[in-house]
Amino acid sequence: MSVEDSNILNVEPVLRRKTALNSIRSWPINLKIGTVIVTIIILAGVFAPALTPYNPIVGDFKSTLLPPNWEHPFGTDNLGRDVLARVLYGTRIDLQIGLIMTYVPLVYGLMLGAIAGFLGGWFDRLLMRLVDIAIAFPFLVLIIVIMTVLGPGIHNMYIAVCAVGWTIYCRLARADMLVIREQEYILAAKALGFGSWRIIFRHAIPNLLAPSLVFSMADVVLCILLASSLSFLGMGVQPPTPEWGAIVADGRDFLLSAWWITTLPGIAIIVTGLGFSLIGVGLSTMLGQRYVPTV
Amino acid sequence: MRLMGYMIRRLLEMIPALLGITLIAFLFMKLLPGDPITILTGGKASPETIAALRAQYGLDKPVYIQYLLFLVKALHGDLGTSILQRMPVTELVLPRVGPTLFLLCYGGLIAVLLTIPLSILSAMHADKPVDHGIRIGGLVTFAMPSFWLGLLLILLFGLKLGWFPIAGWGEGFFGHLYYLFLPSLTIGLFLAPILILSLRSSLLEIMGAEYVEAARAKGLKPTRIMVKHVLRNALIPTVTILAVNIGWLVGGSVVIETVFSIPGLGMLLVRSVLYRDYPTILGLTIVFGILVMVVNLLADLSYAVIDPRVEVK
Numbered sequence: 001m002s003v004e005d006s007n008i009l010n011v012e013p014v015l016r017r018k019t020a021l022n023s024i025r026s027w028p029i030n031l032k033i034g035t036v037i038v039t040i041i042i043l044a045g046v047f048a049p050a051l052t053p054y055n056p057i058v059g060d061f062k063s064t065l066l067p068p069n070w071e072h073p074f075g076t077d078n079l080g081r082d083v084l085a086r087v088l089y090g091t092r093i094d095l096q097i098g099l100i101m102t103y104v105p106l107v108y109g110l111m112l113g114a115i116a117g118f119l120g121g122w123f124d125r126l127l128m129r130l131v132d133i134a135i136a137f138p139f140l141v142l143i144i145v146i147m148t149v150l151g152p153g154i155h156n157m158y159i160a161v162c163a164v165g166w167t168i169y170c171r172l173a174r175a176d177m178l179v180i181r182e183q184e185y186i187l188a189a190k191a192l193g194f195g196s197w198r199i200i201f202r203h204a205i206p207n208l209l210a211p212s213l214v215f216s217m218a219d220v221v222l223c224i225l226l227a228s229s230l231s232f233l234g235m236g237v238q239p240p241t242p243e244w245g246a247i248v249a250d251g252r253d254f255l256l257s258a259w260w261i262t263t264l265p266g267i268a269i270i271v272t273g274l275g276f277s278l279i280g281v282g283l284s285t286m287l288g289q290r291y292v293p294t295v
Numbered sequence: 296m297r298l299m300g301y302m303i304r305r306l307l308e309m310i311p312a313l314l315g316i317t318l319i320a321f322l323f324m325k326l327l328p329g330d331p332i333t334i335l336t337g338g339k340a341s342p343e344t345i346a347a348l349r350a351q352y353g354l355d356k357p358v359y360i361q362y363l364l365f366l367v368k369a370l371h372g373d374l375g376t377s378i379l380q381r382m383p384v385t386e387l388v389l390p391r392v393g394p395t396l397f398l399l400c401y402g403g404l405i406a407v408l409l410t411i412p413l414s415i416l417s418a419m420h421a422d423k424p425v426d427h428g429i430r431i432g433g434l435v436t437f438a439m440p441s442f443w444l445g446l447l448l449i450l451l452f453g454l455k456l457g458w459f460p461i462a463g464w465g466e467g468f469f470g471h472l473y474y475l476f477l478p479s480l481t482i483g484l485f486l487a488p489i490l491i492l493s494l495r496s497s498l499l500e501i502m503g504a505e506y507v508e509a510a511r512a513k514g515l516k517p518t519r520i521m522v523k524h525v526l527r528n529a530l531i532p533t534v535t536i537l538a539v540n541i542g543w544l545v546g547g548s549v550v551i552e553t554v555f556s557i558p559g560l561g562m563l564l565v566r567s568v569l570y571r572d573y574p575t576i577l578g579l580t581i582v583f584g585i586l587v588m589v590v591n592l593l594a595d596l597s598y599a600v601i602d603p604r605v606e607v608k
Contacts, residue, residue, distance in 0.1 A: 133315035140546025141564065143582045147433050148568050148576055149326050225440050229550045232442045233565055248443050266443035273438020291494060
């Protein structure tokens with residue numbers, strides 16, 4: 001960024017009153033488009049019963065494997081269920097999965113990482129050994145092994161991901177804490193005699209949020225992909241619950257005769273993923289972070 | 296020689312992580328529902344027989360002794376007997392390492408082959424339509440579920456056009472190349488956008504560096520500057536990203552092997568989970584852990600090859 005640019009940025013807030021509308025106007029275009037996509041998907045999930053007259057679970061055996069038409073825009077599956085209805089109701093399940101599996105581990109992963117980075121010592125060493133071991137396993141394999149112990153189902157999937165997913169946020173927060181710890185405002189807080197707890201939670205964590213927040217957008221996408229993969233393998237959400245990966249799996253046996261069952265739910269996953277990714281890219285430019293969705 | 300010492304040190308550092316992996320795998324086995332002796336005897340044996348069997352399998356000893364016995368056996372290559380296949384887990388697992396490794400390397404190669412030209416194109420036309428197109432396209436393929444993409448590739452190139460086989464991994468090196476093309480493409484299309492995002496921003500950063508300006512002032516050809524001066528320096532962060540994602544990729548291969556019926560570790564894992572073949576799951580967990588560690592070691596070594604300045608500390 002050149003000198004002129006940064007001057008403009010400094011002057012801007014003084015000239016224009018900061019209202020909610022103005023701050024939305026200043027968002028990068030990616031963030032705007034992403035927010036619109038995600039809002040539409042959330043609304044589609046909330047208003048699913050109003051958007052489709054069909055039941056996502058009980059089918060009509062007189063109309064099985066119908067190709068897309070006016071009555072069934074996404075066609076019907078082998079049990080005569082409307083695929084659009086299943087995809088719409090699936091929105092509720094998949095968004096819930098994506099958000100819970102991302103933001104629950106984020107909260108305590110971030111806190112643990114921040115505490116470990118600030119305090120150091122045995123707690124830090126122990127935590128990092130744990131993180132190293134968790135990272136040595138391929139993520140999906142570890143989840144599958146935990147799910148073998150717990151049994152299939154959506155709640156066990158939450159438990160498995162919550163047991164492992166925090167490690168990435170822990171690493172992110174710890175790495176930044178090691179840098180922040182040495183900065184003047186933290187030293188000032190220390191000099192004022194504030195306790196470690198207050199410094200970590202009131203002074204450091206607000207400054208640690210940005211990288212985790214940007215990564216969390218990619219993580220929502222990855223969690224939805226993970227959950228739908230598990231459901232596809234028969235270990236995640238159990239039938240007849242409409243989950244996007246499970247619907248794709250339903251259509252697997254009818255790939256050649258009824259392409260729509262497999263194809264169309266996949267597009268729902270892609271659009272959702274694109275929405276969150278665009279928010280992630282937009283946030284990263286706004287917060288001055290690099291958007292690289294590593295795992 | 297320096298590299299040799301570094302290798303040995305890294306291999307020694309792997310020992311604690313390996314112990315952790317086996318410990319966790321062992322604890323999982325202990326946590327599993329059901330008593331192995333009851334399963335073995337079908338619950339119909341006399342208490343004396345059960346006690347004798349417990350002693351024979353070492354189950355009457357304290358847990359830490361059991362873990363040590365398990366470790367000693369594992370070091371001798373004995374990971375127990377598969378319940379489903381009635382053969383040693385080691386014999387079941389080892390022939391399946393090949394297909395999985397081939398698939399991962401092939402997928403990684405396709406990802407790199409897509410990444411380098413596309414990120415150069417993207418960086419040279421930064422913020423132009425080409426750049427936006429590549430980046431949006433990347434976000435789209437990143438969000439594609441691999442099983443979905445795999446099924447669509449099977450439908451289009453396997454079933455409709457008949458260009459590629461849809462199952463198995465073929466005979467001989469070229470057979471593998473042919474059979475594993477679609478599955479590797481699926482892996483490559485997921486991995487490439489992550490690498491492109493990273494390489495593009497590194498390229499842009501380095502294209503503004505003074506030594507690149509100097510090279511341009513010397514009158515070097517733009518392609519030579521790009522390949523010799525910019526690309527080589529920009530590759531290092533991308534290799535890190537590649538290495539960090541290997542764990543995810545190995546996990547992804549589980550799904551892709553199932554979709555394409557490739558006789559690798561992942562397909563064996565899914566089948567073992569469905570039939571609750573615990574000894575096999577345990578053995579596979581350890582093999583997967585080792586696989587990720589080895590790949591990370593290879594990534595670290597490749598830094599030294601790309602960048603001679605890298606301190607092998």
